[in-house]
Amino acid sequence: MLRIAVPNKGSLSGPAGEMLHEAGYQQRREAKELRIVDPENEVEFFYLRPRDIAIYVSSGKLDIGITGRDLLIDSAADAEEILPLGFARSTFRFATKPGTAEALDDLAGKTVATSYEGIVAKYLADQGVDASVVHLDGAVETAIELGVAEVIADVVETGTSLRNAGLEVFGDPIMKSEAVVIRRTGAETTGDAEPKVQQFLRRLQGVLVARTYVMMDYDCRVEQLEKAVALTPGLESPTVSPLHNEGWVAVRAMVPSKEAQRIMDDLYEIGARAILTTAIHACRL
Ligand SMILES: Nc1ncnc2c1ncn2[C@@H]1O[C@H](COP(=O)(O)OP(=O)(O)OP(=O)(O)O)[C@@H](O)[C@H]1O
Ligand SMILES: O=P(O)(O)OC[C@H]1O[C@H](OP(=O)(O)OP(=O)(O)O)[C@H](O)[C@@H]1O
Ligand SMILES: [Mg+2]
Numbered sequence: 461m462l463r464i465a466v467p468n469k470g471s472l473s474g475p476a477g478e479m480l481h482e483a484g485y486q487q488r489r490e491a492k493e494l495r496i497v498d499p500e501n502e503v504e505f506f507y508l509r510p511r512d513i514a515i516y517v518s519s520g521k522l523d524i525g526i527t528g529r530d531l532l533i534d535s536a537a538d539a540e541e542i543l544p545l546g547f548a549r550s551t552f553r554f555a556t557k558p559g560t561a562e563a564l565d566d567l568a569g570k571t572v573a574t575s576y577e578g579i580v581a582k583y584l585a586d587q588g589v590d591a592s593v594v595h596l597d598g599a600v601e602t603a604i605e606l607g608v609a610e611v612i613a614d615v616v617e618t619g620t621s622l623r624n625a626g627l628e629v630f631g632d633p634i635m636k637s638e639a640v641v642i643r644r645t646g647a648e649t650t651g652d653a654e655p656k657v658q659q660f661l662r663r664l665q666g667v668l669v670a671r672t673y674v675m676m677d678y679d680c681r682v683e684q685l686e687k688a689v690a691l692t693p694g695l696e697s698p699t700v701s702p703l704h705n706e707g708w709v710a711v712r713a714m715v716p717s718k719e720a721q722r723i724m725d726d727l728y729e730i731g732a733r734a735i736l737t738t739a740i741h742a743c744r745l
Pocket of ligand 1: 467469470471472510511527528529530531548549550598615616617618637638639
């Protein structure tokens with residue numbers, strides 16, 4: 461049975477559960493459940509604190525886990541990212557009161573408050589900046605006002621929390637993060653779980669593709685086919701079928717959902733008609 465760690469709360473928890481559900485896995489019914497078995501898929505899910513997931517996975521007791529890239533790096537656990545999942549996107553940045561610091565060098569001699577001490581200490585050391593780090597559990601934006609630090613380093617998504625606290629980012633982003641699937645470093649060469657891990661990853665990849673592509677169908681004149689196919693090249697190559705009306709063909713191809721409306725306009729312009737898009741619910745590429 462494949463053993464998978466899933467975030468039990470916070471920003472990662474809801475979207476991770478939704479993605480697993482879309483991939484056909486049973487998920488817990490109540491937020492307090494700590495583990496469930498999905499016997500049909502031969503998987504056991506452990507609901508753990510997002511921060512602890514890399515530690516469990518690196519210990520080898522769990523085969524894989526879903527966590528944030530920033531949490532994985534912060535933990536310094538012996539685990540690696542194997543699939544980015546496209547949700548819980550954020551950047552990790554320094555921020556302070558406007559006019560206090562503009563560049564990384566301005567951090568010298570200052571104190572930085574953060575919940576991600578591992579990331580910050582390593583970044584400062586790599587950049588050769590001599591600043592001290594104070595660890596806080598959360599709500600770090602208040603640390604400056606209350607005099608615990610002159611600078612903070614924190615997750616920024618919309619920037620609302622910083623604005624509300626009267627703070628501004630400075631320097632380059634320290635890192636970009638999103639939810640990722642992780643496993644113990646080197647586990648693919650030693651683990652018996654590998655075929656099941658690959659099947660799990662294919663299912664999640666199927667969900668990612670279903671979320672980012674739509675199926676497009678249209679009819680066009682044979683003379684316009686090359687132009688039309690250039691607009692909708694599909695993943696491998698579009699399906700072209702004859703129509704009863706001579707001189708016309710039907711074309712079917714996957715297109716990125718974000719570009720679907722523009723592509724429909726362009727197809728119409730070159731004479732394609734009966735242009736339809738339909739959602740993809742699941743796929744294996
Ligand atoms: N707006 C956001 N706030 C916090 N974390 C976010 C946000 N957007 C994305 N994330 C990502 O979610 C992960 C943090 O998850 P975690 O559950 O620790 O934080 P949380 O949502 O702040 O929950 P809590 O503070 O209740 O523990 C990180 O990978 C982080 O990059
Ligand atoms: O840029 P924003 O969209 O405002 O999101 C970022 C904020 O959200 C998180 O805080 P959270 O609410 O999780 O509280 P915490 O600091 O206690 O973790 C994070 O620590 C930032 O404060
Ligand atoms: Mg938080």
